[in-house]
Amino acid sequence: MLSLSDSYSCRLSICSSLEKLFSSNPTIPYPSHVYIYGNNNTGKSTIIKYILNKYNHTILWFDCREIYSLNMFYHTFISLLSNNIIPVMKNFNDFIRILRDLSIQDMNNNNNNKKKKTKQYYFVVLHHIELLLNYDTTGHLLYLLFKLNELTLGYFHHTLILIGHQPFYQLPQMNQIEAELGVLTPITIFVPAYTRTEIVTILQNILTQQQDILPSSISQLQIIIELALQSFYIVTNDLIELKDMITMCIKDFLRSNTKKQINDDGTNHDYRILYQKEFFMQVLNSVYTRSMSIPKFLDTHTADEETTDKSSHISTINNKNNTRDLPLSAKFLLIAIYLATQNPIKYDRMLYDKQNQGKKSRRAKIMHKRTQLESSKIEYLPLSSNKSISLNRLLAIYCSLQGDTIPLTTQIYTQLSLLTAMRLIELVGSSNETGIINLNEPKYRCTSSNDYVRRVAASIDFKIDNLILV
Amino acid sequence: MSLRRQPSRATAKPSPVSSSLFINSTIDLFLEQFSQFVRRHITENKSETVLVAGPPCCGKTKLLEYIFNKVYNEDISLNERLFIFRLNGLIHSIESLAIQEILSQYNIQQKTTNDYQCDNLQILLETISNEKKDKKAFFIFTLDHFEQFTYQKLNSILYTLFDAVYLNQKSYSILTIAISNRSDCLELPEKRLKSRFSQIYYILSSPSIDEYTKYILQLYKIKKDIQIPNDLFNSLTNIEQKIIHYLRDSNINMNENTRPDQQLDGCLTHLELLLLLMTNNVIKRIDEKLQNKINGTNESDDDDNDDEENKSGIMTDTKFTFDQIYHEYSKYVLKNQKYFYDKAVVRKTFLHLIERGFIRRYVGRYASVDEPLSSEHTMIMVINSDELKQYVESKPLPAEIKRYAKLNTII
Numbered sequence: 093m094l095s096l097s098d099s100y101s102c103r104l105s106i107c108s109s110l111e112k113l114f115s116s117n118p119t120i121p122y123p124s125h126v127y128i129y130g131n132n133n134t135g136k137s138t139i140i141k142y143i144l145n146k147y148n149h150t151i152l153w154f155d156c157r158e159i160y161s162l163n164m165f166y167h168t169f170i171s172l173l174s175n176n177i178i179p180v181m182k183n184f185n186d187f188i189r190i191l192r193d194l195s196i197q198d199m200n201n202n203n204n205n206k207k208k209k210t211k212q213y214y215f216v217v218l219h220h221i222e223l224l225l226n227y228d229t230t231g232h233l234l235y236l237l238f239k240l241n242e243l244t245l246g247y248f249h250h251t252l253i254l255i256g257h258q259p260f261y262q263l264p265q266m267n268q269i270e271a272e273l274g275v276l277t278p279i280t281i282f283v284p285a286y287t288r289t290e291i292v293t294i295l296q297n298i299l300t301q302q303q304d305i306l307p308s309s310i311s312q313l314q315i316i317i318e319l320a321l322q323s324f325y326i327v328t329n330d331l332i333e334l335k336d337m338i339t340m341c342i343k344d345f346l347r348s349n350t351k352k353q354i355n356d357d358g359t360n361h362d363y364r365i366l367y368q369k370e371f372f373m374q375v376l377n378s379v380y381t382r383s384m385s386i387p388k389f390l391d392t393h394t395a396d397e398e399t400t401d402k403s404s405h406i407s408t409i410n411n412k413n414n415t416r417d418l419p420l421s422a423k424f425l426l427i428a429i430y431l432a433t434q435n436p437i438k439y440d441r442m443l444y445d446k447q448n449q450g451k452k453s454r455r456a457k458i459m460h461k462r463t464q465l466e467s468s469k470i471e472y473l474p475l476s477s478n479k480s481i482s483l484n485r486l487l488a489i490y491c492s493l494q495g496d497t498i499p500l501t502t503q504i505y506t507q508l509s510l511l512t513a514m515r516l517i518e519l520v521g522s523s524n525e526t527g528i529i530n531l532n533e534p535k536y537r538c539t540s541s542n543d544y545v546r547r548v549a550a551s552i553d554f555k556i557d558n559l560i561l562v
Numbered sequence: 563m564s565l566r567r568q569p570s571r572a573t574a575k576p577s578p579v580s581s582s583l584f585i586n587s588t589i590d591l592f593l594e595q596f597s598q599f600v601r602r603h604i605t606e607n608k609s610e611t612v613l614v615a616g617p618p619c620c621g622k623t624k625l626l627e628y629i630f631n632k633v634y635n636e637d638i639s640l641n642e643r644l645f646i647f648r649l650n651g652l653i654h655s656i657e658s659l660a661i662q663e664i665l666s667q668y669n670i671q672q673k674t675t676n677d678y679q680c681d682n683l684q685i686l687l688e689t690i691s692n693e694k695k696d697k698k699a700f701f702i703f704t705l706d707h708f709e710q711f712t713y714q715k716l717n718s719i720l721y722t723l724f725d726a727v728y729l730n731q732k733s734y735s736i737l738t739i740a741i742s743n744r745s746d747c748l749e750l751p752e753k754r755l756k757s758r759f760s761q762i763y764y765i766l767s768s769p770s771i772d773e774y775t776k777y778i779l780q781l782y783k784i785k786k787d788i789q790i791p792n793d794l795f796n797s798l799t800n801i802e803q804k805i806i807h808y809l810r811d812s813n814i815n816m817n818e819n820t821r822p823d824q825q826l827d828g829c830l831t832h833l834e835l836l837l838l839l840m841t842n843n844v845i846k847r848i849d850e851k852l853q854n855k856i857n858g859t860n861e862s863d864d865d866d867n868d869d870e871e872n873k874s875g876i877m878t879d880t881k882f883t884f885d886q887i888y889h890e891y892s893k894y895v896l897k898n899q900k901y902f903y904d905k906a907v908v909r910k911t912f913l914h915l916i917e918r919g920f921i922r923r924y925v926g927r928y929a930s931v932d933e934p935l936s937s938e939h940t941m942i943m944v945i946n947s948d949e950l951k952q953y954v955e956s957k958p959l960p961a962e963i964k965r966y967a968k969l970n971t972i973i
Contacts, residue, residue: 112811119782120809124799131829131918185659189666196670232652242623243650245670258919273652273707274618274743277800279807285829326832327907328914373903381906502895502902509899534899 102290103135106283110143113279114215114251122213123279125238127254130283133332136255137219139283144215152216152250156224162233165224170194184236188243195247214250216240221254222264231265235273254278285329292317294331295338316342323372327380337375340386344371347390370419370510421494422507423548427556428489429517429538430545432481434560440485443559444492480520480535493554508536516540583628584621584777584798586769596764597629603737604633604644604700609726611738611759613708615745616766619797622741625766626704643694645671646702649719651710657718661686683722691734699734708740712750720751724758768798778805791817826953829918832960833911836901838920839954839967840890842947845880852880882941884912900962916941 100107113123128136144151152172159165166187170178173194181187198212218224218237225234236243237252256263260280261270269276286294295317300310320338328334374393378384384392418426435443491500511517518537538545549556585593596614603610616622630646647664654660661680668690669675680686691699703723711717726736740747745765748756768774771790778801779788788808790801807814830838888908895902915921921941954967 109811109813113807115810117810120806123803123806123810125803183653183659185653185663188653189662192666192670230652236652239650243653245648245667257917262919275797275800277797277803279803284827326901327903327911329831376907377904381904381910383906502892503904505895505899505902 100135100139102286102293103139103283106281107139107143109281110139111146114143114147114149116147122251124241125252125254125276125278127256127260127278127280128283129256129258129260129280131285131329132257133330134283134285136283137217140217140253140255144217149215150212152214154216154218154224156218156220156222159224159227162224162227165227173198184233188240191240192244192247195244195249199247211249214248215253216250217253217255219255221256222258225264228265231268232273234263234265235269235276238276238278252278286331288321288325288329291325291329291331291334292321295335298335299339299342312345313342316345319369320372323369324376324380327376333380336386337379340379340390341372341375344390344393369513370506373506418548419507419510420552421498421504422511423552424493424554425486425490425504425507425511426516426538426540426545427549427554428493429481429486429536430540430542431493431556431559432485432489433479433538436561437485439561440489443561444489480537483534483536486536512536516544582781583624584769584774586773588767589621589625589769592764592766593625593629596625597632599762600629600633600702600737603702603735604640607698607735609729609735609737610762611724611727611740613740613742613748613759613763614766615742615747615763617768617797618743619799620766620768621798622766623704623706626739626741630702640700643697644700644702645690646704648704649706651705651707655711655714655717655719657683660719683719687722687734687736694733698732701734701736702739703736704739704741706741708742709744709747709750712747712752712755715752717755720755724755727758727760771796771801774798774801775805778802782809784809789816826949827957831911832963833901833903833908834915834920835954835959836894836963836966837887837891837908837912837915838950839963840894841882841887841921842950844882844886844890848880848882848886884909884941887912894966898962898966 110128113126128140130136141151141153152169154165154168156165159168162184163181166181166184167178169187170181170190173191179186179190181190195212202212221234228234240248240250240252254260260266260276260278292314296314299313299317317338320341321334324334324337371393375389378393379386379389431443432440487500487504490504508517512519516539518539520535520537546556599610599612602608614622614626634640634644645668647667649660649663654663658681661683664683664686665676665678678686678689680689687699687701705711705723711720723736723738726738744750748759748761748763751759771792775788775790779786782805788805790796790804793800804816808816888905891908894900912921916923923941951967954964
């Protein structure tokens with residue numbers, strides 16, 4: 093006997109309800125119409141197939157994603173019942189007549205065959221029913237399917253099982269049917285989406301079986317699954333989508349593991365895991381949206397650092413942060429916050445205003461030098477005093493540095509959180525009495541060293557000294 | 563059940579009632595009178611038309627089948643002369659299709675494989691009746707969803723069947739039984755057809771839920787007592803299916819709403835929920851703007867649609883575009899620095915909401931259903947905003963989502 097895999101252990105209650113519906117019973121007939129609905133990839137069709145097969149029922153299964161017209165549906169339906177040449181069917185009327193004739197023929201054959209005395213009973217399953225109803229121009233197809241037994245004069249005994257995504261009364265053309273013909277009320281069963289805990293369990297089961305993973309790597313696998321779900325589960329709870337994306341992340345992880353043979357000393361591990369968040373976002377933005385295939389993504393992206401001779405030298409100086417791995421916009425943000433910390437606010441316009449930059453930056457320098465000569469009083473706070481910069485000012489300076497060609501998008505906040513997670517900048521804000529940070533006025537503080545920021549600027553050929561007044 | 567223009571009572575005694583049909587006093591009266599009506603058609607050789615109307619799934623077709631079986635059983639010699647053809651207005655309203663169906667049913671009844679090439683219903687009926695030579699043929703036509711036949715002008719099926727009442731056909735007679743959910747369907751045919759229709763009609767109503775429940779339990783030999791709640795959408799079929807469901811799985815909730823609103827629990831991700839809340843927000847703002855225009859607090863708009871709404875004073879279903887929702891999303895992200903994703907990710911999430919029926923797209927008459935979602939496509943929200951509000955308040959959700967819902971207290 094077939095058995096459901098362990099992945100469906102969270103569907104036991106739904107399984108048992110469906111088993112009770114479709115188990116053989118000498119006195120109580122089968123329900124005539126059942127509608128099962130829920131999100132994509134929640135196990136609806138697998139469970140129903142398992143249960144119908146368990147009781148050896150005769151199933152007529154139609155995946156409406158593979159049906160491109162109603163004629164094709166009629167043809168497929170009849171071909172499942174008969175091996176003979178199928179006559180041409182142009183409309184539903186032809187379909188009903190041929191179905192009825194086949195059912196009568198079947199019944200006569202059963203009567204002649206003394207062994208088989210029971211009537212043939214079919215379970216007609218229409219998966220993705222919304223797609224089939226989209227081909228219905230008259231708006232009556234669903235109603236006619238419900239009346240199939242009556243239209244075939246009682247010769248075709250069946251239970252109609254529909255599988256869809258929406259509540260039954262929201263199916264296409266339901267309003268028209270209810271207004272003109274009457275309310276259809278099948279037995280409805282809702283299959284909820286998997287919870288996060290269930291997805292973790294299922295993915296761990298699937299991935300440990302599929303991947304050739306050493307037992308020592310299983311704990312890392314679980315960490316990656318948990319981390320990835322932190323990013324992915326907010327957007328989608330589709331099991332197959334999550335499985336594909338997480339499998340890809342694990343492939344990347346295993347690939348870099350075998351390549352580098354990392355000694356996990358703790359610091360690098362934290363950094364990789366934090367940086368993988370950026371990788372997860374890239375996965376969402378490309379693979380999830382189908383703008384890039386998985387092989388292409390793996391070729392062009394990696395969550396891991398690229399180790400070269402230069403970066404290894406740099407990493408000895410600051411082994412937490414590798415300037416070459418930061419995205420360009422993150423580098424500009426870091427430079428912007430450094431400049432904002434170095435220069436007083438009143439010189440911002442002179443320094444960053446595009447129209448006057450050529451002249452006034454020099455003028456600002458000259459003015460500052462004059463003031464420096466005139467008074468020894470320093471008007472600005474040095475970097476070491478940890479001056480906090482408001483978000484608006486930071487973004488304004490960033491836009492000025494990036495130029496008009498690159499628009500300001502919400503991606504900038506990704507970079508800000510990346511820099512915060514990497515401890516290159518720090519989020520501060522005025523807190524109220526209870527100590528809760530006021531998120532309406534976020535402020536950031538640069539916690540990177542002077543040398544590091546200069547190294548970042550040098551890596552992108554940015555002349556940072558032109559914009560520093562000291 | 564009400565009876566208009568009762569046919570004359572025959573003296574035939576009522577036959578014993580079969581247990582496979584639910585019978586109460588009203589139904590018994592209908593069975594008795596209609597059986598006499600059918601017998602009269604046969605004995606008096608008279609073509610007739612009659613309407614049987616009633617709410618959907620109240621047992622019209624089943625009662626008629628019971629009567630036909632009874633008539634067959636009473637006089638076996640009628641098997642060769644009495645032909646019952648069941649047509650459905652949804653699929654047989656065109657004459658050529660109806661002829662194919664009639665031929666098929668004739669072959670089933672007579673266990674033959676005749677293939678008469680007839681273009682005309684009258685010729686077909688004459689051909690069939692001529693086969694019986696000296697014996698007269700009796701045709702009974704049941705036209706289910708009769709109103710669908712009447713939607714066609716100059717429907718030749720109806721003309722052939724109704725004209726038989728006035729044509730003194732010696733070889734056959736036709737009893738036309740129109741079955742409809744609409745009690746006003748006699749007003750639907752053309753004048754010429756209306757005049758040919760005899761004003762005999764029966765209007766059936768469903769029996770009470772308790773009576774029918776007891777009957778079904780008796781039929782399945784169950785000694786339990788089950789209470790089916792009174793539901794607006796209850797029909798006999800629905801009651802029977804509920805009982806079958808309960809008998810098979812006693813854990814089900816009999817009081818469950820037959821038309822539940824959108825399933826929110828176990829369905830939505832955080833981003834989807836946020837987009838729904840934002841959609842509500844956008845709709846509220848559009849409604850407020852429109853309301854202000856109607857009240858005249860804003861400057862007048864040259865838009866014609868607004869002028870129409872001003873005149874009628876009735877708010878239409880508020881339509882919105884994806885761009886409006888994305889604009890709201892961008893504002894949220896800029897302010898809160900949370901849930902920031904690419905536009906493509908937001909669009910795909912939005913498409914999932916459409917796929918699951920929370921939001922419905924307006925698809926033009928000639929537009930493809932599969933057309934990708936664009937910024938200009940208008941949509942309306944289907945979900946019940948009270949349900950959304952209760953769900954957001956009751957479920958453990960991230961603080962930022964609850965904060966957004968509370969701040970924008972529109973739901």
